[in-house]
Amino acid sequence: xxxxxxxxxxxxxxxxxxxxxxxxxxxxGALVRHGLGFTLVQAKLGWLLPFQKGLLSHPRRxxxxxxxxxxxMAFEDLGPTxxxxxxxxxxxxxxxxxxxxxxxxxxxxxxxxxxxPDMAGVLDAELGRPHAEVFASLDPxxxxxxxxxxxxxxxxxxxxxxxxxxxxxDVRSTIDLDLAILRRWIRRRVSQEPAASFYDIEGxxxxxxxxxxxxxxxxxxxxxxxxxxxxxxxxxDIFIPSIYWDLSxxxxxxxxxxxxxxxVGSAAEVSLTAEERRNLATIxxxxxxxxxxxxGFFHADPHPGNLVVMDNNRIGLLDFGIxxxxxxxxxxxxxxxxxxxxxxxxxxxxDALWALGVxxxxxxxxxxxxxxxxxxxxxxxxxxxxxxxxxxxxxxMRIAHRHQLQFPPDLALLFKVLAMLESTAALLDPTxxxxxxxxxxxxxxxxxxxxxxxxGRRVGRDAIDMVRLMEGLPHRADRxxxxxxxxxxxxxxxxxxxxxxxxxLHRAIDRLTLGITVxxxxxxxxxxxxxxxxxxxxxxxxxxxxxxxxxxxxxxAALGLRIWKTRDR
Numbered sequence: 019x020x021x022x023x024x025x026x027x028x029x030x031x032x033x034x035x036x037x038x039x040x041x042x043x044x045x046x047g048a049l050v051r052h053g054l055g056f057t058l059v060q061a062k063l064g065w066l067l068p069f070q071k072g073l074l075s076h077p078r079r080x081x082x083x084x085x086x087x088x089x090x091m092a093f094e095d096l097g098p099t100x101x102x103x104x105x106x107x108x109x110x111x112x113x114x115x116x117x118x119x120x121x122x123x124x125x126x127x128x129x130x131x132x133x134x135p136d137m138a139g140v141l142d143a144e145l146g147r148p149h150a151e152v153f154a155s156l157d158p159x160x161x162x163x164x165x166x167x168x169x170x171x172x173x174x175x176x177x178x179x180x181x182x183x184x185x186x187x188d189v190r191s192t193i194d195l196d197l198a199i200l201r202r203w204i205r206r207r208v209s210q211e212p213a214a215s216f217y218d219i220e221g222x223x224x225x226x227x228x229x230x231x232x233x234x235x236x237x238x239x240x241x242x243x244x245x246x247x248x249x250x251x252x253x254x255d256i257f258i259p260s261i262y263w264d265l266s267x268x269x270x271x272x273x274x275x276x277x278x279x280x281x282v283g284s285a286a287e288v289s290l291t292a293e294e295r296r297n298l299a300t301i302x303x304x305x306x307x308x309x310x311x312x313x314g315f316f317h318a319d320p321h322p323g324n325l326v327v328m329d330n331n332r333i334g335l336l337d338f339g340i341x342x343x344x345x346x347x348x349x350x351x352x353x354x355x356x357x358x359x360x361x362x363x364x365x366x367x368x369d370a371l372w373a374l375g376v377x378x379x380x381x382x383x384x385x386x387x388x389x390x391x392x393x394x395x396x397x398x399x400x401x402x403x404x405x406x407x408x409x410x411x412x413x414x415m416r417i418a419h420r421h422q423l424q425f426p427p428d429l430a431l432l433f434k435v436l437a438m439l440e441s442t443a444a445l446l447d448p449t450x451x452x453x454x455x456x457x458x459x460x461x462x463x464x465x466x467x468x469x470x471x472x473x474g475r476r477v478g479r480d481a482i483d484m485v486r487l488m489e490g491l492p493h494r495a496d497r498x499x500x501x502x503x504x505x506x507x508x509x510x511x512x513x514x515x516x517x518x519x520x521x522x523l524h525r526a527i528d529r530l531t532l533g534i535t536v537x538x539x540x541x542x543x544x545x546x547x548x549x550x551x552x553x554x555x556x557x558x559x560x561x562x563x564x565x566x567x568x569x570x571x572x573x574x575a576a577l578g579l580r581i582w583k584t585r586d587r
């Protein structure tokens with residue numbers, strides 16, 4: 019039946035029971051289809067059913083599919099909600115492991131386009147008039163089709179070349195339905211096994227749902243573009259398109275067209291000299307460094323498709339749907355992490371990670387530090403500047419996954435951005451190494467952080483926080499004492515994994531009880547046999563003893579059945 023809240027939500031859902039059931043069946047079908055292949059791969063039995071030959075609608079190829087590939091294909095089949103979920107999970111190697119994160123990062127959101135008449139219906143409804151009255155021309159052939167929207171070239175009556183991003187019809191209702199189904203499944207899972215995982219699955223899902231809802235509102239993307247354009251307002255090497263707010267809504271976004279050569283492909287495909295390619299890679303690095311370390315607001319999806327080489331060797335940025343933020347304190351802590359990694363200081367790395375909000379299920383600092391020491395030993399005398407950022411991030415995520423370290427979302431996203439930035443810049447300059455290029459910037463920033471002016475600002479900020487704390491402390495202490503006196507405060511302690519151990523103890527007690535009961539029953543049966551042999555007659559006492567043994571047998575059978583039913587709880 020569910021809780022009263024769930025029943026109320028179910029009654030107020032915009033979809034009916036049949037729609038929800040059909041969608042659940044489709045999701046379950048895709049998970050079963052790809053899950054069977056995944057299970058066989060995990061059990062080393064993939065040879066039994068060669069899914070790569072086209073079984074159960076899997077794409078055909080010669081090589082067998084791996085477990086992570088089956089997971090990726092399942093997400094790909096299920097549409098925009100699951101594609102976006104896979105993109106978020108691809109940044110969380112600490113949660114799902116680096117192998118799965120790498121595979122999910124390959125998932126493409128490009129899908130077959132929706133017919134233009136359907137998209138034009140959305141555009142006209144958002145503009146409040148036919149689009150022919152707004153645009154001098156609009157090419158009905160999309161230049162891009164993703165899971166949520168499609169992009170078209172257009173021209174304004176004044177002559178400006180623009181692009182029009184239109185949200186696909188019914189995508190919001192599909193995503194809302196998927197989120198409701200996933201939320202119900204997750205809550206049911208957590209309620210049945212509250213200690214099944216150290217990770218906060220519900221918290222992760224709610225954060226994902228919030229991010230996806232924001233991405234559905236194109237005004238958020240426009241605001242992010244405006245903010246990034248303001249950050250780079252004095253940088254002539256970076257172009258960020260302007261938003262035409264009078265023509266934009268939550269489902270339509272009109273902006274300047276960014277024309278140039280795509281980053282996609284090898285460096286040889288870009289008709290630039292080696293020096294020009296190195297310069298462009300440097301510009302990309304400087305742009306990311308300014309956004310992350312100077313401003314704390316950064317473009318979080320710098321893959322090659324979102325960067326364009328424009329005229330005069332400028333870089334144009336596209337797609338501002340995913341952005342990241344860092345507070346001043348987080349930026350300082352991340353600088354500490356970068357410095358500790360560059361010097362090979364395992365304890366310093368742990369201090370910085372813990373300061374950044376990384377959590378752990380138990381006190382296992384020594385084992386984590388040992389893994390970092392092993393990493394430095396494998397690196398040898400090499401500086402971290404001589405290593406690829408993707409390799410370092412991958413190894414860091416492996417250590418995190420092995421020890422169940424839980425990274426805060428902003429930090430996990432930042433690591434993913436750095437690795438993606440390096441691979442993108444390497445398309446222009448194959449010799450590009452992120453940490454090598456970052457080293458002088460980080461050194462400069464560390465010097466600035468230790469300058470008297472910077473230290474004075476931090477001390478002033480901490481002093482203000484301390485004053486505010488002291489001002490409110492007497493009142494808070496008084497309220498706390500009052501609640502203690504009236505008994506309004508209760509203290510509770512929860513040990514991670516205690517519920518699981520309690521269940522194991524309960525099952526052990528059940529088995530012990532059953533063993534003792536069986537033993538007593540056998541002893542009683544022996545007494546009965548001996549008594550019957552000695553009495554030789556059906557005396558009243560012997561009949562009473564037989565009745566007791568029969569009752570004990572029934573009780574024993576009932577106890578055994580109860581223990582069998584609760585063996586997996």
